[in-house]
Amino acid sequence: EAQVTQNPRYLITVTGKKLTVTCSQNMNHEYMSWYRQDPGLGLRQIYYSMNVEVTDKGDVPEGYKVSRKEKRNFPLILESPSPNQTSLYFCASSLIGANEQFFGPGTRLTVL
Amino acid sequence: AQKITQTQPGMFVQEKEAVTLDCTYDTSDPSYGLFWYKQPSSGEMIFLIYQGSYDQQNATEGRYSLNFQKARKSANLVISASQLGDSAMYFCAMHRTEYGNKLVFGAGTILRVKS
Numbered sequence: 001e002a003q004v005t006q007n008p009r010y011l012i013t014v015t016g017k018k019l020t021v022t023c024s025q026n027m028n029h030e031y032m033s034w035y036r037q038d039p040g041l042g043l044r045q046i047y048y049s050m051n052v053e054v055t056d057k058g059d060v061p062e063g064y065k066v067s068r069k070e071k072r073n074f075p076l077i078l079e080s081p082s083p084n085q086t087s088l089y090f091c092a093s094s095l096i097g098a099n100e101q102f103f104g105p106g107t108r109l110t111v112l
Numbered sequence: 113a114q115k116i117t118q119t120q121p122g123m124f125v126q127e128k129e130a131v132t133l134d135c136t137y138d139t140s141d142p143s144y145g146l147f148w149y150k151q152p153s154s155g156e157m158i159f160l161i162y163q164g165s166y167d168q169q170n171a172t173e174g175r176y177s178l179n180f181q182k183a184r185k186s187a188n189l190v191i192s193a194s195q196l197g198d199s200a201m202y203f204c205a206m207h208r209t210e211y212g213n214k215l216v217f218g219a220g221t222i223l224r225v226k227s
Contacts, residue, residue: 031213042116042203042217058214090157094213099145099164101213103157 002027006091006104013081014112021076021107023091030096032074036060037088037106046089049074050096081111114139116204116218123223125194132179133189133221135204144208146187147215148178151201160202163187194225 004025013019025032033048035058045058049068063085065077074093078085091104115138125131137146148160163171163178171178179188191198204218 033214035215035217040219042219043205043215044217045214048214088155092157092215096213098213099147099162100159101215106155106157108155 002102004091004093004102004104006089006107008107009105010108012110012112015082016080019078019081019109021078021089021091021109023074023076023093023104024072025074025091025093025102026072027093027102028071029093029102030071031101032068032091032093033058033101034064034066034074034076035090035092036085037090043090046076081109083111085109086111114141114144114206114208114216116206116216118204118218118221120221121219123221125191125198125223125225127196127225127227128193130190130192131194131223133191133202133204133223135187135189135218137185137187137204137206139185139206139208141208144206146178146180147205147207148176148187148189149203149205150198151203151220153200157203161189191223196225196227199223199225 007022030051034046035043037043047066049055089107092101094101117136144165146163150158161173175192177190201220205215207215
């Protein structure tokens with residue numbers, strides 16, 4: 001089954017404790033992206049990747065890191081999480097230029 | 113810069129009636145795509161419908177249609193014969209393929225279908 005998976009689905013952590021949210025897709029998509037969703041703001045892009053070893057900042061990259069060592073995986077790293085990073089996070093993937101993006105199920109992160 | 117505006121934070125509709133969710137966009141690019149996504153209470157993002165800026169006809173997918181008025185820069189979603197399962201958050205979004213597949217989203221509209 002073609003899908004984007006994210007882990008964990010739910011995470012409660014404390015300020016400053018490094019964490020990684022994994023994202024994996026099995027559709028051989030070149031393009032992968034991370035978004036965060038906040039009430040009243042919709043989804044905003046954090047980082048994206050056009051292919052292996054090619055990543056770039058989105059609209060709200062501060063406090064986040066990403067890597068793309070393999071085509072299928074695009075982890076989101078929070079080196080020192082803060083409460084303002086409490087949010088719902090989505091990973092998405094697609095072929096370059098395709099109309100439809102495939103979204104993961106979301107990761108609900110709470111930073112205390 | 114691209115921007116999506118959804119002016120209706122929340123909407124109610126009676127079951128079996130039609131409802132229109134508003135979306136206006138701002139871009140200076142001639143080539144772009146417009147999307148609608150549904151997010152039920154379970155949280156996943158469900159793709160509903162797509163309209164390309166050069167498409168001559170309005171997009172339709174089952175009970176969903178996109179009322180595309182290019183000159184007014186609006187891309188309203190029309191849901192016909194509403195069902196209780198249509199209760200969800202709805203997002204309008206836009207993308208330009210020159211920037212990979214970055215999507216710019218509106219703030220969303222919560223739709224509640226009443227029985």
